[in-house]
Amino acid sequence: MTLIDPLPTMDATLHAWAVAAAVRDPEVPVLTIEDLGVLRDLEVDDGRVTVTITPTYSGCPATNAICDDIVIALTAAGFDDVDVRITLAPAWTTDWMSAAGAAKLHEFGIAPPTGRRAAGPIPVTLAVRCPQCGSPDTREIARFGSTACKALYECRACLEPFDHFKVH
Structure with a gap:
């Protein structure tokens, strides 16, 4: 008997994106990181979730909190291996x-x-x-x-x- 993954890669990617996209900005909690455009990319590969964000500016004090909140949200959603990457180019606008x-x-x-x-x-x-x-x-x-x-x-x-x- 062959077991079928209940969350194929595309469904896992969509699910992980929805979870990460719902993370709130710690400085303006009415906004999500998707609303801000800070969430730039997300890939799921062999169970590992790699999230790429671009902070609103390079010295943004909320960046570490956003990274931690993404890891916490995705881990709570069942993704055990989460890596958040920060990219500064192109600069956020x-x-x-x-x-x-x-x-x-x-x-x-x-x-x-x-x-x-x-x-x-x-x-x-x-x-x-x-x-x-x-x-x-x-x-x-x-x-x-x-x-x-x-x-x-x-x-x-x-x-x-x-x-x-x-x-x-």
Whole structure:
């Protein structure tokens, strides 16, 4: 009698991707690493799961926590041999963030990145809409907010402070 693997490689890969994709960003827990575009690749080969991530920037303090959370999630899902690799090239960009991720940021009260990363001159943001009231009458208070990838803004209309996820 021949035993058939209940999770062929493709099904195992899809299952492992779903598990890894559900890992939350420790700095912005409303987002998953898939929402952010940090989860770049996943392969299952002979029971070994190799996950490749690109952190939002090379010095991101959440990288180690994300790696640990991926290993914990995949191990809990039955994958015993998990390797998480970090790649810095190509560099992460907010262009990799999903539309669902941007919507989650907005619902959470963080202004999502607007526009696309430019290949040439650095674009100037003329206005960041307040995620609370929608007013474009806002001002940057600090270039770095609660994390390095966000800036702190204030809305002049509703007077609420908010984070803006910077385009990069």
